[in-house]
Amino acid sequence: MCSAVTRVKPVQGVLALTLRLRTNTEGSSYAAAGSRRFCPGVSTGVDPLRATTGRYCSGMAQTKGLIFRQLFESQSSTYTYLLADTETKEAVLIDPVLETINRDLKLIHELGLNLKLAVNTHCHADHITSTGLMKKRLVGLKSAISKFSGASADILLSEGDKITFGKHYLTVRETPGHTDGCVTLVSRDQSMAFTGDALLIRGCGRTDFQQGCAKKLFQSIHQKIFTLPDQCLIYPAHDYLGQTVSTVGEERKFNPRLTKSLEEFVNIMNNLNLPKPAKIDISVPANLVCGVHEV
């Protein structure tokens, strides 16, 4: 009921808040929220309230009143992120994995959270999302994924959309290249970015299947991620070396691929010769109906 899309437009220095209905891929519509403040959901448009307090430190986020958990699924080396408002207990889950659904639901329950939205940063090829099963087990939970993913979900995300939970929100930045439907989710104060498979720690997502395009990925990262503050923490969808977090500044400086020119980057990406992901043939079809798939 609370999952909503609102558009915030700056009009002559004053904010105009307009609400609109949106239709999911199954054809049903859901009501827009009357209040952004206490209603988790998705809003579109410009963020007039961007906090630039500069209270960063490297490797730990600073946002007050935020419950934050990084969780790991070892088979696919996937990070799942749980974010919630300490006051309202409204929560958002990013990239949950089928194998760890019980762990995640137990934690959500123990922390007394009200999970409103489960978001996939893209249509994953290496694991099956738990959003479908989770929706069956949590009343009111909605799923979300990029409108360019080709996947169905309750909410289809676009550039500038805001995923709100309590006083917090995440802004959607479209970062295609690994897939057409990859998004990066940026916290309100730009202290954290959930980069999915676009930017990894000292690496990036592969570009050799699922609409992959090295040139597009290079541009996405440089234009949408590397333009964030140097201190912004990078939380990727995967890490294979036991690294949990990085920063924009570090990746700009030390990422072995992204420090190269576009031409060099494309050449690197086109010659990785990686094996096909073991689970791609079952994961992609399942994840294409991520919000509603039958398990």
Next chain:
Amino acid sequence: MCSAVTRVKPVQGVLALTLRLRTNTEGSSYAAAGSRRFCPGVSTGVDPLRATTGRYCSGMAQTKGLIFRQLFESQSSTYTYLLADTETKEAVLIDPVLETINRDLKLIHELGLNLKLAVNTHCHADHITSTGLMKKRLVGLKSAISKFSGASADILLSEGDKITFGKHYLTVRETPGHTDGCVTLVSRDQSMAFTGDALLIRGCGRTDFQQGCAKKLFQSIHQKIFTLPDQCLIYPAHDYLGQTVSTVGEERKFNPRLTKSLEEFVNIMNNLNLPKPAKIDISVPANLVCGVHEV
């Protein structure tokens, strides 16, 4: 040169700072530092400056000017923690693992850190520490471990010792029970506790070898860890379920073993029937000379 032991005593409301020399297990002594502020090392005594700002949020630390990295070694499911002062770049490494020494050294180098101390929370049975090899590769690096561990190192830690790096420090709390030489390291503002194998997330270290004692562990956790603020983040030495952090409040409420009575806890711990750690026969002898072992 900077690794030092200082004692801070409150004297009639005024602080008296006395410095003393300490001898490592090899018989050599090292100079005490003239300045606590810019000199990483170990100081003993009462902390008169404990910050109680209350600016906690659950699952992310808040300490300003602190570089913090949680790193994972997947074979033994060990967490290594890197902490540094953003200004002075002085750094401390907790529980580094031999297999990931190159990753850790690379990160330390990239971040421009000056690693002064590598601390083991105890003499590990499941993996070999990298402190010995790291000392060979980083000039000036010192190792530290509890004086009750039976292991040798440059610095032998006791209750109340302070491990300083820049404006930050970690206070040593002795938390025996998993082994006799287990310590928990608590950040200055009590927002973070590195609990080693004493308290794990929804679990605790086993007590069936290496001087293990369930009663002692129960008392250690209740007296030395559960007395920290509820919001204090728990960073354990291991997790086997992909969990990265917890809080004192959560563990007090949800830890399936520590919410039991002493008698029930002892009964649980005495009937775990766990297999012997695969690497114990090579890890313990190596780790007993953790600061100086030959690899």
